Amino acid sequence: MxxxxxxxxxxxxxxxxxxxxxxxxxxxxxxxxxxxxxxxxxxxxxxxxxxxxxxxxxxxxxxxxxxxxxxxxxxxxxxxxxxxxxxxxxxxxxxxxxxxxxxxxxxxxxxxxxxxLVGPSSVLLALMASGMNGQSFAFNGYLPVKPNERSRAVLALEKKAVHEKQTQIFIETPYRNNQLAAALVKICSPSTLLCIAANLTGENEFISTRTIGQWKKTLPDLHKQPAIFLIGE
Structure with a gap:
């Protein structure tokens, strides 16, 4: 067969x-x-x-x-x-x-x-390493590109993450990662957790979970780097 x-x-x-x-x-x-x-x-x-x-x-x-x-x-x-x-x-x-x-x-x-066949999934690897809820989570793919639509989408995901205690996972085209990261720290509550995982399994792998308030002090340069984002509590 x-x-x-x-x-x-x-x-x-x-x-x-x-x-x-x-x-x-x-x-x-x-x-x-x-x-x-x-x-x-x-x-x-x-x-x-x-x-x-x-x-x-x-x-x-x-x-x-x-x-x-x-x-x-x-x-x-x-x-x-x-x-x-x-x-x-x-x-x-x-x-x-x-x-x-x-x-x-x-x-x-x-x-x-x-x-x-068994292999790497950026969604699962990032979730494993985030410290966020792995019992209930949702992968949302790409968020809207237009700023107003993206803001509404982020607020809706943050609300779901907090009220339903469900980790929200999403990605962006690598050349727009920095814009998305900047939008997240501007829109989300200072107490919301954000995990940024970039270059997973690579030599320059970067994974860090911090509050939005902590991320506001310093954001990594994610331009043209494969990255995945998670918000939760």
């Missing part, structure tokens, strides 16, 4: 073997069909895992915001003919803040076996 493997990718530059399990190697080596967000970065990742892999013999399907939903079923045709397929995320785990979830849903509908 053909399988749809969900392959996690590294979060930061470095040796993949420090972050991913050895089971990734045979799956990536033996699979000939891949569903990826960007072909160029996927090819580079495959070469990092196995420098002897014959890239030109592989077939790639690109799945991103430009892909039409009508194309999704075509991506799974190899599995319906008996060939394994692997979904590779740009970073972290497929299907989590990632368009791969659409493919997985269709795979279940087609009764294709779905096999998730």
């Amino acid at each position: 053909a399988q749809l493997f969900l392959i996690p990718n590294v979060l930061s530059e470095g040796d993949w073997q420090n972050v991913l399990p050895a089971s990734v190697f045979p799956v990536l080596t033996d699979t000939k069909y891949f569903i990826v967000e960007k072909i160029r970065t996927a090819r580079r990742f495959l070469k990092q895992v196995n420098k002897d892999i014959d890239i030109d013999s592989l077939t790639f399907f690109e799945l991103n915001k430009h892909t039409l939903p009508s194309e999704f079923h075509r991506f799974l045709e190899p599995a319906e003919k008996g060939a394994d397929i692997a979904v590779i995320s740009e970073a972290g785990c497929p299907g989590v803040a990632d368009p791969g979830a659409d493919i997985v849903k269709i795979a279940h509908q087609k009764r294709i076996k779905v096999v998730p």
Whole structure:
């Protein structure tokens, strides 16, 4: 029976073997069909895992915001003919803040076996290291870009974090991280906890949980660094 493997990718530059399990190697080596967000970065990742892999013999399907939903079923045709397929995320785990979830849903509908492999999730790593409530939490993806809409969203998340005691997790495009951090310290209550986790699993990993009042004194430079934010109490 053909399988749809969900392959996690590294979060930061470095040796993949420090972050991913050895089971990734045979799956990536033996699979000939891949569903990826960007072909160029996927090819580079495959070469990092196995420098002897014959890239030109592989077939790639690109799945991103430009892909039409009508194309999704075509991506799974190899599995319906008996060939394994692997979904590779740009970073972290497929299907989590990632368009791969659409493919997985269709795979279940087609009764294709779905096999998730162990790997890093920035959402869970940041939550683990934050000291905030890990029993009840929500990942909210990207917040609105427009300042007024973003302010309303932040206040709503802060209210939920305080009244429901639910940790609120969100991200931003790396080149807008500093603007988001500045907005958080301006909008939120001084007693609200904010965790900033950047470059997770990387050599320059940064994780710190402080009150908004403490963050007001000094904020890290997060420009163009992969980061994730958590607010709670």
